[in-house]
Amino acid sequence: MNDLRFTTPPVLGSEIGAIEDAIRRRKLSGDGRYTALCEQWLEARLGCARALLTHSCTAALEMAALLLDLQSGDEVIMPSFTFSSTANAVVLRGATPVFVDVDPKTMNMDVDRVEQLITTATKAIFAVHYAGLPPDMEKLQAIANRRSIALVEDAAQSLGSTYRGKPAGTHSSLATISFHETKNIVSGEGGALIVNDPALVERAVILREKGTNRQKFLQGLTDKYTWVDVGSSYLPSELIAAYLLEQLNAVDRITAKRIELWDAYHAALQPALRFGATLQPLPDRSATHNGHLFYVLLPDAGKRAGFLSAMKSVGIQCTFHYVPLHSSPAGLKFGRAPDGCPMTETTAARLVRFPMHFDMTIKDVERVAAAAIDVLRDMAS
Numbered sequence: 614m615n616d617l618r619f620t621t622p623p624v625l626g627s628e629i630g631a632i633e634d635a636i637r638r639r640k641l642s643g644d645g646r647y648t649a650l651c652e653q654w655l656e657a658r659l660g661c662a663r664a665l666l667t668h669s670c671t672a673a674l675e676m677a678a679l680l681l682d683l684q685s686g687d688e689v690i691m692p693s694f695t696f697s698s699t700a701n702a703v704v705l706r707g708a709t710p711v712f713v714d715v716d717p718k719t720m721n722m723d724v725d726r727v728e729q730l731i732t733t734a735t736k737a738i739f740a741v742h743y744a745g746l747p748p749d750m751e752k753l754q755a756i757a758n759r760r761s762i763a764l765v766e767d768a769a770q771s772l773g774s775t776y777r778g779k780p781a782g783t784h785s786s787l788a789t790i791s792f793h794e795t796k797n798i799v800s801g802e803g804g805a806l807i808v809n810d811p812a813l814v815e816r817a818v819i820l821r822e823k824g825t826n827r828q829k830f831l832q833g834l835t836d837k838y839t840w841v842d843v844g845s846s847y848l849p850s851e852l853i854a855a856y857l858l859e860q861l862n863a864v865d866r867i868t869a870k871r872i873e874l875w876d877a878y879h880a881a882l883q884p885a886l887r888f889g890a891t892l893q894p895l896p897d898r899s900a901t902h903n904g905h906l907f908y909v910l911l912p913d914a915g916k917r918a919g920f921l922s923a924m925k926s927v928g929i930q931c932t933f934h935y936v937p938l939h940s941s942p943a944g945l946k947f948g949r950a951p952d953g954c955p956m957t958e959t960t961a962a963r964l965v966r967f968p969m970h971f972d973m974t975i976k977d978v979e980r981v982a983a984a985a986i987d988v989l990r991d992m993a994s
């Protein structure tokens with residue numbers, strides 16, 4: 614049987630035509646027709662004040678840190694179970710990531726532990742939507758409002774998800790999305806900054822344009838094109854935006870397919886419960902997810918290496934996920950974990966992710982589930 618890859622980027626077939634059109638237009642740098650169309654698409658879909666394409670979610674997170682004026686001495690609360698970019702954005706400004714433990718049911722930050730970590734130095738909460746599922750944003754908003762700190766959503770994985778009927782990425786002042794090839798909607802590398810707070814729009818545009826007022830100049834709102842603030846080069850090329858536009862237009866089809874695969878995993882893996890595995894939960898009524906990934910918690914961490922190699926031996930690529938940041942070399946150097954993140958440590962070590970991508974079929978899911986149940990049964994006996 615064919616090897617089943619853990620992930621592979623979706624290709625719809627129409628992207629090449631859009632890229633050819635972008636080339637014909639002789640506008641290859643950013644902020645042309647395709648950048649504008651992608652941004653309009655995001656603004657219409659999310660209902661945000663402004664969407665700005667970036668060359669990665671990492672770049673969008675860096676822009677968020679700049680927009681919040683994070684600096685040395687400031688603290689930002691974030692889950693330990695996330696990608697390095699969430700923390701790097703803060704560390705690059707000289708500020709300190711303060712890691713909070715996860716809720717082992719969802720692997721999202723434990724919102725009930727956030728408030729006790731707030732100090733006079735806390736400037737923001739960075740809430741990650743793990744597996745495309747938003748955490749309790751209402752609770753986080755209440756904390757942020759009460760304590761006058763900013764709330765940012767690292768929505769890298771959650772385009773197409775909702776929380777209380779509104780899109781993920783619209784429950785904060787700033788949110789960041791990734792279009793990296795491992796996400797649901799892709800452009801190879803790519804991302805977007807979602808600006809929900811209208812007061813931050815003007816400066817966000819300047820930061821992305823290397824700290825210049827180029828946009829205002831092009832719009833005829835100023836007669837000099839000059840350096841007005843800090844900034845960097847965060848704008849993707851039109852070729853990237855052309856690929857992305859075709860993907861954005863297919864978001865409902867791509868999301869529906871992934872949810873179908875996800876539901877099939879959840880149904881087919883029920884027998885795994887008998888062998889001590891815990892399945893990723895179905896979302897509760899407050900949120901919907903986008904089928905970004907499917908994971909299982911094994912009965913114990915010591916079994917993970919054996920599980921992964923047994924799956925590999927039957928041609929199925931499964932994998933673990935983040936090494937908790939608070940225990941990573943850079944996390945120890947740059948961050949703090951006042952509560953020690955014990956749940957993150959024990960659950961992250963038991964987590965395995967199963968193949969999940971647009972090209973998969975229900976048959977593939979059934980094959981993975983059957984193999985996983987066999988391996989778990991062998992391990993239990």
Ligand SMILES: *Cc1c(COP(=O)(O)O)cnc(C)c1O
Binds near residue numbers: 696803
């Ligand atoms: C993928 C991811 C990122 C980084 O996205 P890039 O577009 O590759 O920079 C950041 N945070 C989370 C939670 C992610 O999953």
